[in-house]
Amino acid sequence: MSVFQNHYKNKVVFVTGHTGFKGAWLTQWLLELGAKVVGFSVDIPTTPSLFEALDLESQITHIVGDVRHLSAVKSALNDTKPDMLFHLAAQPLVKLSYDDPVATFETNVLGMLNVLEAGRTCESLKQMVLITSDKCYQNVEWEWGYRETDALGGDDPYSGSKGAAELVARSYMASYYKNDSAPRVAITRAGNVIGGGDWAKDRIIPDSVRAWSQGETVKIRSPKATRPWQHVLEPLSGYLHLGACLATQPECHGEPFNFGPNSQVNESVEVLLDAFGAHWDKAQWALEGTPPVAHENTLLKLCCDKALHYLEWQAVWGFSDTIKTTAQWYGNYYTNPDATPSLTKAQIQHYVESATQKGITWTA
Numbered sequence: 001m002s003v004f005q006n007h008y009k010n011k012v013v014f015v016t017g018h019t020g021f022k023g024a025w026l027t028q029w030l031l032e033l034g035a036k037v038v039g040f041s042v043d044i045p046t047t048p049s050l051f052e053a054l055d056l057e058s059q060i061t062h063i064v065g066d067v068r069h070l071s072a073v074k075s076a077l078n079d080t081k082p083d084m085l086f087h088l089a090a091q092p093l094v095k096l097s098y099d100d101p102v103a104t105f106e107t108n109v110l111g112m113l114n115v116l117e118a119g120r121t122c123e124s125l126k127q128m129v130l131i132t133s134d135k136c137y138q139n140v141e142w143e144w145g146y147r148e149t150d151a152l153g154g155d156d157p158y159s160g161s162k163g164a165a166e167l168v169a170r171s172y173m174a175s176y177y178k179n180d181s182a183p184r185v186a187i188t189r190a191g192n193v194i195g196g197g198d199w200a201k202d203r204i205i206p207d208s209v210r211a212w213s214q215g216e217t218v219k220i221r222s223p224k225a226t227r228p229w230q231h232v233l234e235p236l237s238g239y240l241h242l243g244a245c246l247a248t249q250p251e252c253h254g255e256p257f258n259f260g261p262n263s264q265v266n267e268s269v270e271v272l273l274d275a276f277g278a279h280w281d282k283a284q285w286a287l288e289g290t291p292p293v294a295h296e297n298t299l300l301k302l303c304c305d306k307a308l309h310y311l312e313w314q315a316v317w318g319f320s321d322t323i324k325t326t327a328q329w330y331g332n333y334y335t336n337p338d339a340t341p342s343l344t345k346a347q348i349q350h351y352v353e354s355a356t357q358k359g360i361t362w363t364a
Protein backbone atom coordinates (compact mmCIF):
# COMPACT_ATOMS: atom_id res chain seq x y z
CA MET A 1 0.00 0.00 0.00
CA SER A 2 1.43 3.38 -0.92
CA VAL A 3 0.40 6.35 1.17
CA PHE A 4 1.19 10.03 0.62
CA GLN A 5 2.05 9.19 -3.01
CA ASN A 6 5.11 7.31 -1.71
CA HIS A 7 6.64 10.76 -1.45
CA TYR A 8 8.72 10.18 1.65
CA LYS A 9 10.60 7.00 0.75
CA ASN A 10 14.36 7.67 0.93
CA LYS A 11 13.82 11.43 1.28
CA VAL A 12 15.92 13.38 3.75
CA VAL A 13 13.35 15.14 5.92
CA PHE A 14 14.37 17.89 8.34
CA VAL A 15 12.07 18.22 11.36
CA THR A 16 12.44 21.08 13.82
CA GLY A 17 10.90 20.29 17.21
CA HIS A 18 11.35 16.53 16.68
CA THR A 19 11.83 15.89 20.40
CA GLY A 20 8.40 17.31 21.25
CA PHE A 21 5.03 15.60 21.33
CA LYS A 22 3.97 16.18 17.73
CA GLY A 23 7.53 16.07 16.43
CA ALA A 24 8.23 12.62 17.91
CA TRP A 25 5.02 11.18 16.42
CA LEU A 26 5.90 12.77 13.07
CA THR A 27 9.44 11.38 13.23
CA GLN A 28 8.14 7.89 13.96
CA TRP A 29 5.65 8.10 11.10
CA LEU A 30 8.32 9.40 8.69
CA LEU A 31 10.57 6.48 9.64
CA GLU A 32 7.67 4.10 8.89
CA LEU A 33 7.40 5.78 5.48
CA GLY A 34 11.07 5.12 4.71
CA ALA A 35 12.36 8.68 5.19
CA LYS A 36 15.76 9.60 6.59
CA VAL A 37 14.97 12.01 9.37
CA VAL A 38 17.15 14.87 10.55
CA GLY A 39 15.84 16.33 13.81
CA PHE A 40 16.71 19.81 15.09
CA SER A 41 15.63 20.78 18.61
CA VAL A 42 17.04 22.73 21.50
CA ASP A 43 16.19 20.16 24.18
CA ILE A 44 14.01 17.23 25.16
CA PRO A 45 11.20 19.25 26.71
CA THR A 46 9.66 16.77 29.14
CA THR A 47 10.42 13.82 31.39
CA PRO A 48 9.15 11.26 30.54
CA SER A 49 9.27 11.97 26.82
CA LEU A 50 7.86 10.26 23.75
CA PHE A 51 11.12 10.92 21.91
CA GLU A 52 13.01 8.86 24.50
CA ALA A 53 10.30 6.23 24.92
CA LEU A 54 10.55 5.51 21.18
CA ASP A 55 14.37 5.58 21.24
CA LEU A 56 14.28 7.88 18.22
CA GLU A 57 17.75 9.33 18.76
CA SER A 58 19.37 6.06 17.62
CA GLN A 59 17.32 6.00 14.40
CA ILE A 60 17.83 9.52 13.05
CA THR A 61 20.37 12.33 12.72
CA HIS A 62 19.74 14.17 15.96
CA ILE A 63 20.92 17.78 16.09
CA VAL A 64 20.76 19.87 19.25
CA GLY A 65 20.25 23.44 18.07
CA ASP A 66 18.29 26.62 18.69
CA VAL A 67 15.99 28.09 16.02
CA ARG A 68 16.67 31.52 17.49
CA HIS A 69 20.19 31.30 16.04
CA LEU A 70 20.22 31.74 12.28
CA SER A 71 23.75 30.39 11.91
CA ALA A 72 22.77 27.15 13.70
CA VAL A 73 19.75 26.60 11.42
CA LYS A 74 21.79 27.45 8.31
CA SER A 75 24.66 25.14 9.11
CA ALA A 76 22.30 22.26 10.03
CA LEU A 77 20.59 22.61 6.64
CA ASN A 78 23.90 22.96 4.77
CA ASP A 79 25.37 19.92 6.53
CA THR A 80 22.40 17.60 6.00
CA LYS A 81 20.98 18.81 2.64
CA PRO A 82 17.35 17.87 3.25
CA ASP A 83 14.75 17.41 0.52
CA MET A 84 11.94 18.59 2.79
CA LEU A 85 11.38 20.45 6.01
CA PHE A 86 8.67 20.45 8.67
CA HIS A 87 8.95 23.34 11.13
CA LEU A 88 7.35 22.50 14.49
CA ALA A 89 9.84 23.93 17.00
CA ALA A 90 8.08 26.39 19.25
CA GLN A 91 7.25 27.47 22.76
CA PRO A 92 3.69 26.08 22.51
CA LEU A 93 2.13 26.75 25.94
CA VAL A 94 -0.23 29.65 26.62
CA LYS A 95 0.42 29.80 30.36
CA LEU A 96 4.19 29.73 29.95
CA SER A 97 3.89 32.46 27.33
CA TYR A 98 2.56 34.80 30.05
CA ASP A 99 5.46 33.90 32.33
CA ASP A 100 8.08 34.31 29.60
CA PRO A 101 6.73 36.37 26.71
CA VAL A 102 10.16 37.35 25.39
CA ALA A 103 11.35 33.77 24.98
CA THR A 104 7.97 32.85 23.47
CA PHE A 105 8.09 35.61 20.84
CA GLU A 106 11.77 34.93 20.14
CA THR A 107 11.28 31.20 19.67
CA ASN A 108 8.06 31.42 17.69
CA VAL A 109 8.64 34.51 15.56
CA LEU A 110 12.42 34.67 15.22
CA GLY A 111 12.45 30.88 14.87
CA MET A 112 10.03 31.10 11.93
CA LEU A 113 12.09 33.92 10.41
CA ASN A 114 15.34 31.97 10.70
CA VAL A 115 13.86 28.80 9.21
CA LEU A 116 12.54 30.78 6.22
CA GLU A 117 15.77 32.74 5.83
CA ALA A 118 17.93 29.59 5.97
CA GLY A 119 15.47 27.69 3.79
CA ARG A 120 15.53 30.15 0.90
CA THR A 121 19.24 29.55 0.26
CA CYS A 122 19.20 25.79 0.83
CA GLU A 123 19.46 24.35 -2.67
CA SER A 124 18.44 20.80 -1.82
CA LEU A 125 15.16 21.86 -0.18
CA LYS A 126 12.03 21.37 -2.31
CA GLN A 127 9.08 21.61 0.09
CA MET A 128 8.57 23.27 3.47
CA VAL A 129 5.56 22.78 5.76
CA LEU A 130 5.34 25.37 8.52
CA ILE A 131 3.28 24.64 11.61
CA THR A 132 1.59 27.47 13.49
CA SER A 133 -1.72 27.07 15.37
CA ASP A 134 -5.47 27.67 15.32
CA LYS A 135 -4.66 30.34 17.91
CA CYS A 136 -3.12 32.51 15.18
CA TYR A 137 -6.67 33.73 14.41
CA GLN A 138 -8.12 36.79 16.08
CA ASN A 139 -10.58 35.00 18.35
CA VAL A 140 -13.91 36.83 18.35
CA GLU A 141 -15.71 34.01 20.20
CA TRP A 142 -18.08 33.27 17.37
CA GLU A 143 -19.61 29.83 17.10
CA TRP A 144 -18.63 28.99 13.53
CA GLY A 145 -15.25 27.86 12.27
CA TYR A 146 -12.41 30.21 11.36
CA ARG A 147 -11.43 30.21 7.71
CA GLU A 148 -7.96 30.74 6.31
CA THR A 149 -8.90 34.24 5.14
CA ASP A 150 -10.02 35.40 8.60
CA ALA A 151 -8.01 38.01 10.47
CA LEU A 152 -4.87 36.97 12.28
CA GLY A 153 -4.40 38.12 15.84
CA GLY A 154 -4.00 36.72 19.30
CA ASP A 155 -4.36 38.44 22.68
CA ASP A 156 -2.15 36.23 24.81
CA PRO A 157 1.59 36.15 24.02
CA TYR A 158 1.48 32.60 22.62
CA SER A 159 -1.38 33.37 20.21
CA GLY A 160 0.17 36.71 19.29
CA SER A 161 3.49 35.04 18.55
CA LYS A 162 1.77 32.53 16.25
CA GLY A 163 -0.11 35.32 14.44
CA ALA A 164 3.18 37.22 14.09
CA ALA A 165 4.95 34.09 12.81
CA GLU A 166 2.26 33.83 10.13
CA LEU A 167 2.95 37.42 9.02
CA VAL A 168 6.66 36.67 8.79
CA ALA A 169 5.90 33.63 6.65
CA ARG A 170 3.45 35.55 4.47
CA SER A 171 6.03 38.27 3.80
CA TYR A 172 8.81 35.76 3.07
CA MET A 173 6.62 33.75 0.73
CA ALA A 174 5.70 36.89 -1.21
CA SER A 175 9.23 38.26 -1.26
CA TYR A 176 11.58 35.28 -1.60
CA TYR A 177 9.68 32.12 -2.44
CA LYS A 178 8.03 33.17 -5.68
CA ASN A 179 10.62 31.99 -8.17
CA ASP A 180 10.67 28.44 -9.52
CA SER A 181 13.97 27.50 -7.88
CA ALA A 182 12.71 28.32 -4.36
CA PRO A 183 11.20 25.57 -2.21
CA ARG A 184 7.41 25.41 -2.19
CA VAL A 185 5.98 26.41 1.17
CA ALA A 186 2.66 25.99 2.95
CA ILE A 187 1.39 26.86 6.42
CA THR A 188 -0.76 24.69 8.64
CA ARG A 189 -3.08 25.70 11.45
CA ALA A 190 -4.38 22.95 13.72
CA GLY A 191 -5.99 23.00 17.12
CA ASN A 192 -5.51 21.10 20.35
CA VAL A 193 -4.20 17.64 19.75
CA ILE A 194 -4.26 14.72 22.13
CA GLY A 195 -2.66 11.31 21.95
CA GLY A 196 -0.22 9.15 23.83
CA GLY A 197 3.16 10.49 24.89
CA ASP A 198 2.36 14.11 25.73
CA TRP A 199 3.70 15.18 29.12
CA ALA A 200 3.65 18.95 28.62
CA LYS A 201 2.54 21.11 31.54
CA ASP A 202 -0.87 22.78 31.64
CA ARG A 203 -2.43 20.55 29.03
CA ILE A 204 -5.50 18.67 30.04
CA ILE A 205 -4.57 15.11 29.09
CA PRO A 206 -0.97 15.19 30.41
CA ASP A 207 -2.15 16.91 33.62
CA SER A 208 -4.79 14.20 34.10
CA VAL A 209 -2.40 11.35 33.37
CA ARG A 210 0.17 12.78 35.79
CA ALA A 211 -2.45 13.11 38.55
CA TRP A 212 -4.30 9.83 37.99
CA SER A 213 -1.15 7.74 37.68
CA GLN A 214 -0.35 8.99 41.25
CA GLY A 215 -3.91 8.41 42.49
CA GLU A 216 -4.53 12.18 42.69
CA THR A 217 -7.38 14.45 41.55
CA VAL A 218 -6.70 16.66 38.56
CA LYS A 219 -7.51 20.35 38.96
CA ILE A 220 -9.35 22.01 36.09
CA ARG A 221 -9.43 25.72 35.27
CA SER A 222 -12.06 26.03 32.53
CA PRO A 223 -14.34 22.96 32.31
CA LYS A 224 -16.75 24.66 29.91
CA ALA A 225 -14.09 25.65 27.37
CA THR A 226 -14.57 23.85 24.08
CA ARG A 227 -11.74 22.87 21.77
CA PRO A 228 -11.54 21.05 18.45
CA TRP A 229 -9.90 18.01 20.09
CA GLN A 230 -8.30 15.65 17.64
CA HIS A 231 -5.80 12.84 17.73
CA VAL A 232 -2.25 13.95 16.96
CA LEU A 233 -2.20 11.67 13.91
CA GLU A 234 -4.97 13.76 12.28
CA PRO A 235 -3.02 16.99 11.72
CA LEU A 236 0.13 14.96 11.06
CA SER A 237 -1.68 13.21 8.21
CA GLY A 238 -2.53 16.69 6.93
CA TYR A 239 1.08 17.89 7.20
CA LEU A 240 2.39 14.79 5.42
CA HIS A 241 -0.28 14.95 2.73
CA LEU A 242 0.32 18.67 2.20
CA GLY A 243 4.09 18.08 1.95
CA ALA A 244 3.51 15.51 -0.80
CA CYS A 245 0.90 17.69 -2.58
CA LEU A 246 3.29 20.66 -2.65
CA ALA A 247 5.44 18.62 -5.04
CA THR A 248 2.61 18.01 -7.50
CA GLN A 249 0.08 20.83 -6.92
CA PRO A 250 1.63 24.29 -7.48
CA GLU A 251 -1.63 25.92 -6.35
CA CYS A 252 -0.83 24.86 -2.75
CA HIS A 253 2.36 26.94 -2.74
CA GLY A 254 2.17 29.89 -0.36
CA GLU A 255 -1.18 28.81 1.07
CA PRO A 256 -2.34 28.32 4.66
CA PHE A 257 -4.51 25.31 5.53
CA ASN A 258 -6.61 24.48 8.58
CA PHE A 259 -6.57 20.89 9.79
CA GLY A 260 -9.23 20.13 12.34
CA PRO A 261 -11.71 17.48 13.38
CA ASN A 262 -15.14 17.17 11.86
CA SER A 263 -17.19 20.10 13.05
CA GLN A 264 -19.25 18.06 15.51
CA VAL A 265 -16.10 17.17 17.51
CA ASN A 266 -16.02 20.33 19.56
CA GLU A 267 -16.42 19.04 23.07
CA SER A 268 -15.88 20.80 26.35
CA VAL A 269 -13.04 20.02 28.75
CA GLU A 270 -15.48 18.32 31.14
CA VAL A 271 -16.85 16.03 28.40
CA LEU A 272 -13.29 15.17 27.37
CA LEU A 273 -12.30 14.37 30.95
CA ASP A 274 -15.35 12.23 31.63
CA ALA A 275 -14.73 10.24 28.44
CA PHE A 276 -11.00 9.84 29.06
CA GLY A 277 -11.49 9.11 32.76
CA ALA A 278 -13.84 6.23 31.93
CA HIS A 279 -10.74 4.30 30.81
CA TRP A 280 -8.98 4.68 34.20
CA ASP A 281 -9.60 2.95 37.51
CA LYS A 282 -9.86 6.09 39.58
CA ALA A 283 -10.22 9.28 37.60
CA GLN A 284 -11.35 12.37 39.45
CA TRP A 285 -11.32 16.01 38.54
CA ALA A 286 -12.19 19.15 40.50
CA LEU A 287 -12.38 22.84 39.78
CA GLU A 288 -9.27 24.79 40.58
CA GLY A 289 -10.08 27.27 43.38
CA THR A 290 -8.94 30.47 41.71
CA PRO A 291 -9.92 31.37 38.17
CA PRO A 292 -7.02 31.71 35.73
CA VAL A 293 -5.22 35.04 35.70
CA ALA A 294 -4.26 34.46 32.12
CA HIS A 295 -6.76 35.19 29.40
CA GLU A 296 -7.84 32.10 27.53
CA ASN A 297 -10.59 32.07 24.92
CA THR A 298 -13.37 29.58 25.43
CA LEU A 299 -14.69 29.03 21.92
CA LEU A 300 -12.48 28.10 19.01
CA LYS A 301 -13.34 26.09 15.96
CA LEU A 302 -11.79 25.63 12.53
CA CYS A 303 -13.44 25.42 9.14
CA CYS A 304 -11.51 22.80 7.16
CA ASP A 305 -13.30 23.15 3.81
CA LYS A 306 -10.14 24.42 2.08
CA ALA A 307 -8.16 21.29 3.02
CA LEU A 308 -11.08 19.20 1.79
CA HIS A 309 -11.36 21.11 -1.48
CA TYR A 310 -7.67 21.37 -2.47
CA LEU A 311 -6.21 18.32 -0.74
CA GLU A 312 -9.26 16.11 -0.27
CA TRP A 313 -8.09 15.85 3.33
CA GLN A 314 -10.49 14.85 6.08
CA ALA A 315 -10.22 13.82 9.69
CA VAL A 316 -10.44 10.06 10.17
CA TRP A 317 -11.25 9.26 13.78
CA GLY A 318 -14.21 10.46 15.77
CA PHE A 319 -14.07 11.59 19.40
CA SER A 320 -14.44 8.12 20.92
CA ASP A 321 -11.66 6.53 18.80
CA THR A 322 -9.44 9.45 19.69
CA ILE A 323 -10.09 9.03 23.41
CA LYS A 324 -9.82 5.24 23.31
CA THR A 325 -6.51 5.25 21.45
CA THR A 326 -5.04 7.87 23.75
CA ALA A 327 -6.10 5.98 26.88
CA GLN A 328 -4.74 2.73 25.45
CA TRP A 329 -1.35 4.38 24.82
CA TYR A 330 -0.97 5.74 28.38
CA GLY A 331 -2.36 2.57 29.94
CA ASN A 332 0.25 0.58 28.07
CA TYR A 333 3.04 3.01 28.94
CA TYR A 334 2.42 2.78 32.67
CA THR A 335 2.08 -1.02 32.71
CA ASN A 336 4.39 -2.22 29.93
CA PRO A 337 6.73 0.60 28.84
CA ASP A 338 8.96 -1.70 26.77
CA ALA A 339 6.05 -2.19 24.37
CA THR A 340 5.77 1.57 23.70
CA PRO A 341 7.53 1.55 20.29
CA SER A 342 5.52 -1.39 18.97
CA LEU A 343 2.22 0.00 20.27
CA THR A 344 2.98 3.43 18.78
CA LYS A 345 3.72 1.88 15.38
CA ALA A 346 0.56 -0.23 15.68
CA GLN A 347 -1.50 2.89 16.37
CA ILE A 348 -0.07 4.60 13.28
CA GLN A 349 -0.91 1.49 11.27
CA HIS A 350 -4.40 1.38 12.75
CA TYR A 351 -4.93 5.03 11.81
CA VAL A 352 -3.78 4.38 8.22
CA GLU A 353 -6.16 1.40 8.02
CA SER A 354 -9.08 3.51 9.28
CA ALA A 355 -8.23 6.17 6.68
CA THR A 356 -8.03 3.52 3.97
CA GLN A 357 -11.42 2.13 4.94
CA LYS A 358 -12.87 5.62 4.71
CA GLY A 359 -11.33 6.04 1.26
CA ILE A 360 -9.30 9.12 2.27
CA THR A 361 -7.29 10.35 -0.72
CA TRP A 362 -3.79 10.23 0.81
CA THR A 363 -4.11 6.46 1.25
CA ALA A 364 -4.74 5.81 -2.44
Ligand SMILES: NC(=O)c1ccc[n+]([C@@H]2O[C@H](COP(=O)([O-])OP(=O)(O)OC[C@H]3O[C@@H](n4cnc5c(N)ncnc54)[C@H](O)[C@@H]3O)[C@@H](O)[C@H]2O)c1
Pocket: 016, 017, 018, 019, 020, 021, 022, 023, 040, 041, 042, 043, 044, 045, 065, 066, 067, 068, 087, 088, 089, 090, 091, 092, 107, 111, 131, 132, 133, 134, 190, 191, 192, 193, 194, 200
Ligand atom coordinates in the same frame (compact mmCIF):
# COMPACT_ATOMS: atom_id res chain seq x y z
N1 LIG B 1 0.11 20.24 20.98
C1 LIG B 1 -0.92 20.97 20.55
O1 LIG B 1 -2.06 20.77 21.00
C2 LIG B 1 -0.70 22.04 19.50
C3 LIG B 1 -1.83 22.75 19.04
C4 LIG B 1 -1.65 23.71 18.05
C5 LIG B 1 -0.37 23.96 17.55
N2 LIG B 1 0.69 23.27 18.04
C6 LIG B 1 2.01 23.58 17.46
O2 LIG B 1 2.64 22.38 17.04
C7 LIG B 1 4.05 22.49 17.24
C8 LIG B 1 4.54 21.34 18.09
O3 LIG B 1 3.87 21.38 19.35
P1 LIG B 1 4.12 20.27 20.47
O4 LIG B 1 2.87 20.13 21.21
O5 LIG B 1 4.75 19.09 19.88
O6 LIG B 1 5.19 21.04 21.39
P2 LIG B 1 6.28 20.43 22.39
O7 LIG B 1 6.48 21.42 23.48
O8 LIG B 1 5.98 19.04 22.76
O9 LIG B 1 7.61 20.43 21.49
C9 LIG B 1 8.26 21.63 21.16
C10 LIG B 1 9.51 21.27 20.38
O10 LIG B 1 10.16 22.50 20.00
C11 LIG B 1 11.51 22.43 20.42
N3 LIG B 1 11.97 23.79 20.70
C12 LIG B 1 11.46 24.67 21.60
N4 LIG B 1 12.20 25.82 21.57
C13 LIG B 1 13.16 25.64 20.62
C14 LIG B 1 14.22 26.44 20.12
N5 LIG B 1 14.42 27.69 20.58
N6 LIG B 1 15.01 25.93 19.15
C15 LIG B 1 14.82 24.66 18.68
N7 LIG B 1 13.85 23.86 19.13
C16 LIG B 1 13.02 24.35 20.08
C17 LIG B 1 11.52 21.55 21.65
O11 LIG B 1 12.81 21.05 21.90
C18 LIG B 1 10.54 20.48 21.19
O12 LIG B 1 11.19 19.59 20.34
C19 LIG B 1 4.29 23.86 17.84
O13 LIG B 1 4.60 24.77 16.80
C20 LIG B 1 2.96 24.20 18.46
O14 LIG B 1 2.77 25.60 18.60
C21 LIG B 1 0.56 22.32 19.00
